[in-house]
């Protein structure tokens with residue numbers, strides 16, 4: 001078990017990182033109907049019936065250290081709530097590239113967050129996408145991909161893609177809903193993270209989110 005509170009630059013909410021989690025609520029600020037529509041059309045891919053709340057979004061951007069990044073990559077932007085928080089937290093010169101598989105949701109992110117480069121593409125193609133914009137690596141990856149719904153082999157391929165673009169010293173953050181964290185694919189994802197990175201930090205449970213969630217962070221050596 002370890003804690004890295006001191007690594008965090010002025011977190012906007014109290015967040016303690018440890019090896020197993022608990023901790024924060026919010027108002028969902030997005031057009032829920034779009035998320036619901038996406039969920040009914042492709043439940044496994046969408047992985048949620050409502051957008052992430054402010055508390056979870058803030059945890060992701062704080063723990064993802066987006067304020068120090070020159071390039072941030074977001075995976076699974078949905079309607080753009082986390083995207084908006086990333087843009088509010090990063091420096092003016094920081095570039096944000098967001099990948100979203102659902103074309104309607106990608107369009108929604110684009111219109112809500114015109115400063116982000118939003119690409120309607122599979123997260124697995126992240127290297128190809130950032131290369132299209134002249135980059136080979138990024139400093140921070142904020143992922144909202146619903147790992148609990150993704151098979152182990154696809155998880156491995158996606159994590160290979162993530163690792164291939166994450167700069168040494170860079171952060172990869174993602175979240176798991178508490179109610180599904182014990183599902184086989186969710187457990188596999190956590191084990192896979194542990195196998196690939198020296199320390200997987202887990203936030204307190206963010207009870208304020210609907211549903212409650214924990215954030216995982218790994219830092220590339």
Ligand SMILES: C[S@@+](CC[C@H](N)C(=O)[O-])C[C@H]1O[C@@H](n2cnc3c(N)ncnc32)[C@H](O)[C@@H]1O
Pocket residue numbers: 045046047048050051052075076077078079080081082099100101102105121122123124144145146
């Ligand atoms: C749980 S929702 C999160 C949406 C939003 N970021 C939020 O926090 O409210 C997951 C999002 O990931 C997208 N997604 C799922 N698999 C993906 C993939 N392989 N590549 C890109 N986006 C993906 C879904 O379409 C959905 O919008």
